[in-house]
Amino acid sequence: MKRSFTSIFIFFISIVAFAQAPQKLNSVEIYEQVQKLNFLGKVLYVAAHPDDENTKLITYFSNHYHAQTAYLSLTRGDGGQNLIGTELREKLGAIRTQELLAARRIDGGEQFFTRANDFGFSKEPNETFAIWNKNEVMEDVIQVIETFRPDIIVNRFAHNTPGTTHGHHTASAMLSLEAYDLVNYKPKRIFFNTSWWFYGSQEAFDAADKSKLLAINSNVFYPLKGKSNNEIAALSRSQHKCQGFGTLGTRGDEIEYLELLKGDLPSNTNLFEGIDTSWNRVKGGNEIGKILYEIEKNFNFGNPSVHIPNLIKAYDLIQKLEDSHWKEIKSRQIIKIIEACSGLFMEAVADTETITKDSKFNLQLEVINRSQSNVKLISVNALNIKKETQNKPLKNNEKVSFQFKDVVVGNAVDYSNLFWLKKQQTEGMYRVADKSIRILPEISTSFPVIFTMEIEGKTIEFVKNICYKFNNPDDGETYVPFTILPEFTSTIEPKVVIFNATQPKEIMVKVKAHKANASGTLSLVIPQDWKIEPKEIPFTIETKNEERKFTFKIYPTKSEVTSKLVAQISTSNETLDKELVTIQYPHIPKQTILVTSESKVVKLDIATKGKNIGYIMGAGDEVNKNLENLGFQVTNLNPNDITRENLKVFDAVILGIRAFNVVDELKFKNKILFDYVANGGNVIVQYNTTNNLITKEIAPYNLKLSRDRVTDENAKVTFLAPNHKVLNQPNKITEKDFAGWVQEQGLYYPNEWSSEFIPILASNDEGETPKNGGLLVAKHGKGNYIYTGLSFFRELPEGVSGAYRLLANLIALDK
DSSP: OOBOOOOOOOOOOOOOOGGGOOOOOOHHHHHHHHHHHTOOOEEEEEESSTTOSOHHHHHHIIIIIOOEEEEEESSOOTTSOOSSSSOOHHHHHHHHHHHHHHHHHHHOOEEEEOSBOOOSOOSSHHHHHHHTTHHHHHHHHHHHHHHHOOSEEEESSOSSOTTSSOHHHHHHHHHHHHHHHHOSSOOSEEEEEEOGGGTTSHHHHHHSOOTTEEEEEOOOEETTTTEEHHHHHHHHHTTOGGGTOOOOOOOSOOEEEEEEEEEOOOSSSOTTTTOOOSGGGSTTHHHHHHHHHHHHHTOOSSOGGGGHHHHHHHHHHHTTOSOHHHHHHHHHHHHHHHHHHTTOEEEEEESSSEEOTTOOEEEEEEEEBOSSSOEEEEEEEETTEEEEEEEEEOOBTOOEEEEEEEEOOOTTSOOSOOGGGSSOOOSSBOOOOOTTTTTSSSOSOSSEEEEEEEETTEEEEEEEEOEEEEEETTTEEEEEEOEEOOSEEEEEESSEEEEOSSOOEEEEEEEEESSSSEEEEEEEEOOTTSEEESSEEEEEEOSTTOEEEEEEEEEOOSSOEEEEEEEEEEOSSOEEOEEEEEEOOTTSOOEEEEEEOEEEEEEOOOOOOOOEEEEEOOSOOOHHHHHGGGTOEEEEOOGGGOOHHHHTTOSEEEEOTTHHHHOTTHHHHHHHHHHHHHTTOEEEEOOOOSTTOSOSOSSSSOEEEEEEEEOOTTOOOEESSTTSGGGTSSSOOOGGGGTTOOSOSEEEEEEEEOTTEEEOEEBOOTTSOOBOOSEEEEEETTEEEEEEOBOHHHHGGGTOHHHHHHHHHHHHTTO
16 A cells, blocks of 8 residues: 655654664663663753864763763864865765764763854954854854753853954854853853863963862763773764864873853852752652662662663653653653663664655564563554554563555655755855754654553653664674655766866766656756757666766856856656765764755866876865866875885876875875975975874975964965966966955965975965965975965865966976
8 A cells, every 4th residue: 555654753852873773771871871860950061163072071971970961062063174085064064963973972962053054264253253143043052051951051162262262162152151141041050161271371270360160070980881981081082083083091080170150159069069950850850759769779780670660650750740841851761761671672674775755665663572571562653654553462572573565755755864954055054944953963763653652551652763774794784874865866077177178078967766767857057158968868767776877068158257067857746956975984874965966167268287196195185086177197196106116107296185194104205205306296285284293394394384374265365476487387377366265265374484485475364464374385406395275175176266277387387
């Protein structure tokens, strides 16, 4: 029978199981959940980005006090760099969102966001608020506080030192303090998580007034976990893999400092002093506490199921609480404990990972009770399909399986996508109309399945999510999200096409079918100045997940222009223009993103010299691919390929971003690069960070990196060496070539260099002195050694014509 799905979404704040694999708590973990159930206190930690959070304190609040602890990151970290892949911007934000969730699964916290878009580095909060919509971000911060209702707020950064750190950092503290005065629910106190480095030195910190500071020895030992607080915190922080934030665990006393900003200062190190965190906090809680404290005191680690009758009694009393806030939270917590104590396992597995709205699939359901408790299965409701089971008893360790066949999700459901990416964002804000989800990290139950059970005479609903699982030969049982996709998705290759003459070029479009026997018509949409042949291509794809390639010929416009090319597929039901992007790393769940299927086409007057480029990949960028747009033959070089003999064939060798931070072999291969330059080659080194350089010898002459950067992509550029060849041959570089840059001009410029280096450019952010280290050229023997902090890795993928012209000149120098 064909069945349709109408929207049935249950949203709640929860820790989402890794890659949707079911959580299976052991006795120690169940006991720790009972401890959390019996603590009615909350802490909210506030900062700007993923990895800003102090995992030591989040771990401490969550595991020492057993407090419900959450981290509010104003952004998803879209503007950062990526050390594990080439994903940037929104794709990087998706990775960093999941890395935060991975961190919270370890330290026991929860996660919130606002709609603020991380647009890149900002030097002070006024610049930040000029790009963000401050009122909307404030609205989200207030929503988090009034939804979560923390007793304590802890700011990571100072609110009163603008210009001394990232503008987003200061903005997060300012918004937190302002929200404290605006919220209807007032937290008891708000702190600043300070330390000596906020004071500039240990000496300055030692001399500071500490009358409003609390010193907390947070690095306690947890016998049940066999780890110190900071060993757990290190595991949590090490989940920020794309930022290279792996860290060592520590043991022994370590002090965290909290400076009171508002509220009253505790008289001792009990941060919850004056806050009733017992069951007496809520009306009717006393009787609940009598039951649950006894369970905690006499917990049976050998057989937790003996506590189910009393857990059911406590659950029944929780349902009668007048305080809806604590009722909802404690109901969720105790249901999780009842499920774990019963050894209950409930699962709904689709027989396919992806499905279209009108395609059929089968849903396999499994339920098992692994305890002596009296458990009955009343019903299962999935996608509005309800199966009544006539109060089927679930005997100990006897599995019950059944199937919903020929399920169709129908048109009421959206395609699977990250909810904050469904509408086009602005530079500073994501657009999420649904207020109920805008502060969440993700939608945890996109396709809920409700298992209604009777346990010891009490009816309880358990909500699971439809998933897909398979046996991976390397990893065994593997879970991935169940996703709804359009009939077709498409990908244009390459993502940037450079036309430097009147000759046409061929563009390839890959079309993937997400159902069998699907037909459509493919066309490319582009401004009228460009000409495309053919106008459209009808096609049929017989097999699901089959991909076919189609070729179009594009004739360029006469004038220099950058245009957008969009692939569209017309079907009998709709017009589709989405590209399917999947992000998959071992430490996070698979991410599915639907973006507009597009490419940039650039008509550009550009000349090149040289043909063969060697590219040494650093932390991850796509400059190598973008250079192929100019007709260069690019060879990606592994460290073992860097030999004097191998380099002879290249006109230039380019080092990817952060190569001297992440390619360990460069500590001894650098001399080979210097010799290559001396023999007539050009080496172009893109930016590296000041921290974690694998060698100080990053150039044949003295060169010292700094944190100097120009964040204003529109900052005026001055030519310090206007007659230098890099500004004149083979392309004449003018101020126009610095128009249309994105996010920033450059970062981590050198601020000291030897006389052999010639500074080529100068620019600066408003109110600052000129930064002259963005592009440095040094003659070394017969060749040239070039160091640049300019953000070619951001500009080339965006089709910024001036960046292409300037890089072409660097490659062509003295050729």
